[in-house]
Amino acid sequence: MLKADSNARLVIDRTAHCIRLERRFNASPAQVFEAWTKPEHLACWWDPSGQPLAVCEIDLRPGGTFTFVPNGRPDAPFAGTYLEIVPFERLTFEAFGAIGRVLFDEDGESTRLSVEIQCRSAEHLQQFLQSGVDEGTSRTLDNLVTYIGARAR
């Protein structure tokens, strides 16, 4: 299994062509939803490099589009279309031909966040992942959980 802390989990399911991240946050679903849907918030945290986004456009309605462009990397935008918006509960979007589902589940004082990226096929999942990682790192992947379990430690 992943050695990640119990607070966070990443599952790659090749059979379902899907990647799922789960994580718990000490905030209400309303706050987490706001952080995902208001540009002034999302621009602050989206880029893992630590820099605020250079462009963060959100047209929050079904059929509305979004564009997130990291600072200094205009060639690497994350852009798509919102499909479904259920405030404080669910956000569904399409990006790079994949469907993203963000679920905000209230759990006492905190929120269980689940981000699921569903691709059309295993090949598509591979392409999708490549777009998010450093170029030239790899091509394909498999069931992450089983695989990491196989690592000799």
Place this chain on the structure above:
Amino acid sequence: MAIISGKLDRLDKAFSALADPTRRAILVRLAAGEATVSELMTPFALSQPTISKHLKVLEQAGLIEQGRDAQRRPRRLSAAALEDAADWIDDFRRQWMGRLDRLENHLASMKTDET
């Protein structure tokens, strides 16, 4: 460049070898220690040719190698290939975990702003 494409080739082979559940199970078994073909036959209830076929795929992918005992010919995990594949998955994991770390910090600052 040759080094990079060689590495990509190896990763491709490794991941396609990993697409099969029996082969993944064999790797999990080998993670616990080296094993011979006959030692692998019992837990998987598979014939010797079937096990040998799977082992050949894993070997060609560089995921396993022969142990030292020439007579028993045990197989064991090859650490280098596993590390390559795991490093790549780690890249993706790191990116998303980093993003969610930042979300966590940002949520904390949103709360501070409210008070």
